[in-house]
Amino acid sequence: MRNWSGKVVFHPARVARPGSDAEVAEVLRAAGEQGLRVRPVGAAHSFTPLMATGGVALSLDRLTGVEDVEQATGEVWLRGGTRIREIAGLLAPHRLALPNMGDIDAQAIAGAVSTGTHGTGLAFTGYSGIVTGLRLALPSGEITECSRTHQPELFEAARVGFGAFGVILAIRLACVPAFALEAVETTEPAAVVLESFLERARAADHLEFFWFPGTLRVTVKHNRRLPAGSELRPMSRLDRLVNREFLGNTVFEGMCRAAVALPALARPVGEVGSRLMAGGTFSDSSHRVYVAPRRVRFHETEFAMPLDAFPDVVVEVERAIVASGLPITFPIEVRVAAADDTWLGTSSGQESVYVAVHRYHREPFEPLAEAVWPVFRAFGGRPHWGKDHDLGAEEFAELYPRFVDAQRVRAQVDPDGLLLNDHLRKVFGT
Numbered sequence: 001m002r003n004w005s006g007k008v009v010f011h012p013a014r015v016a017r018p019g020s021d022a023e024v025a026e027v028l029r030a031a032g033e034q035g036l037r038v039r040p041v042g043a044a045h046s047f048t049p050l051m052a053t054g055g056v057a058l059s060l061d062r063l064t065g066v067e068d069v070e071q072a073t074g075e076v077w078l079r080g081g082t083r084i085r086e087i088a089g090l091l092a093p094h095r096l097a098l099p100n101m102g103d104i105d106a107q108a109i110a111g112a113v114s115t116g117t118h119g120t121g122l123a124f125t126g127y128s129g130i131v132t133g134l135r136l137a138l139p140s141g142e143i144t145e146c147s148r149t150h151q152p153e154l155f156e157a158a159r160v161g162f163g164a165f166g167v168i169l170a171i172r173l174a175c176v177p178a179f180a181l182e183a184v185e186t187t188e189p190a191a192v193v194l195e196s197f198l199e200r201a202r203a204a205d206h207l208e209f210f211w212f213p214g215t216l217r218v219t220v221k222h223n224r225r226l227p228a229g230s231e232l233r234p235m236s237r238l239d240r241l242v243n244r245e246f247l248g249n250t251v252f253e254g255m256c257r258a259a260v261a262l263p264a265l266a267r268p269v270g271e272v273g274s275r276l277m278a279g280g281t282f283s284d285s286s287h288r289v290y291v292a293p294r295r296v297r298f299h300e301t302e303f304a305m306p307l308d309a310f311p312d313v314v315v316e317v318e319r320a321i322v323a324s325g326l327p328i329t330f331p332i333e334v335r336v337a338a339a340d341d342t343w344l345g346t347s348s349g350q351e352s353v354y355v356a357v358h359r360y361h362r363e364p365f366e367p368l369a370e371a372v373w374p375v376f377r378a379f380g381g382r383p384h385w386g387k388d389h390d391l392g393a394e395e396f397a398e399l400y401p402r403f404v405d406a407q408r409v410r411a412q413v414d415p416d417g418l419l420l421n422d423h424l425r426k427v428f429g430t
């Protein structure tokens, strides 16, 4: 098996696809008896080897869909294997939607929640911030529910828990009435955006920007929540096909390949790429606006910093990339998020600015990571759990006030390390 970027390759002894909660519990019990470790796998879209195992790879692809909707509160129980791209259709009959989304919707909801996947917007948390309940299969095979009021420590740890505290069978999410967004995607001078971004992000619903290193303009994406009943102007099929699919993916892939052979092309690719990313103005149901196809594969690292690290952290990351002399054809992506109260979420206890750095998948990622990681660390950055980083338990104990509690809860629920792999042993320091 391999992850989306192709960098993480692993060979499980067995792939299990249970069709019920009881079968998940049985997989865990049987693996324990056979001395095999287990790793839950969602859509394998993480860049870190969180899901890698030589034991049992446990997929919840057969455990999908809505279990229950509490119309009065907007809370919805979804099975853990449900792909995010299915959720809008599942919620439509109830006129509900996810309050915010990231760049893509290929992930399993349990996988996205487990790494603290997020979008942008200072009034919005990532997915784990809207989780109000979990049903877990514990390593012992016991099935249990937890929430803020019932087994709160297990809940706080497992909300961003990388599948190390139990297998998420179902998740209760606080959804909102369905809504539409207007997207305005333009390019602007980098200097202007660096100066004004925080103020604009505070006033906007969802604001982010992409900066191709070494270029002078950035692509700004602003999504505004529209009042109910607003007239919508969706992107036409032709625009979607030509701009999003052909230019944004097929042509961009060709340009990235060319730049591998001829590194001097990297800068012009960035300049053209910046314009290709700006889709103009359109409006549509929220899930069609938040998400765009990402078919050109890349490697990625992303860190969350306290908001006041902006703009310095972005300026220094761009400088570090340019100074490295590496030909980079992918942009720096800058987003923001509200503070949440998870124990291990990257925005736990602080409003954050997220800065992500990418490189085309056919090029080595390590030199780029080594150029930017010291900058992120100097600004107190917390790495996205699903994106490349090289930190371990010692650093996490400094970055997260409740990390020691998470270590304690993990040791209680999984004393034999059934759900661990080498990567998680380093994370938890076990």
Ligand SMILES: Cc1cc2nc3c(=O)[nH]c(=O)nc-3n(C[C@H](O)[C@H](O)[C@H](O)COP(=O)(O)OP(=O)(O)OC[C@H]3O[C@@H](n4cnc5c(N)ncnc54)[C@H](O)[C@@H]3O)c2cc1C
Binding pocket: 004, 005, 039, 040, 041, 042, 043, 044, 045, 046, 047, 050, 051, 060, 080, 081, 101, 102, 103, 104, 106, 107, 108, 109, 110, 111, 112, 113, 114, 115, 116, 117, 118, 119, 161, 162, 163, 164, 166, 167, 168, 169, 294, 384, 386, 387
């Ligand atoms: C093209 C691309 C775009 C992306 N865009 C964004 C973005 O906009 N914002 C962002 O924050 N991140 C983004 N990511 C990162 C991605 O959202 C996370 O890595 C996410 O965790 C992947 O979900 P997955 O379903 O593929 O889970 P996997 O990568 O398969 O697994 C992730 C973790 O979840 C655990 N897990 C999976 N299922 C379960 C379960 N049922 N119970 C318990 N644990 C489970 C796994 O064991 C693992 O620890 C992007 C990644 C890619 C490749």
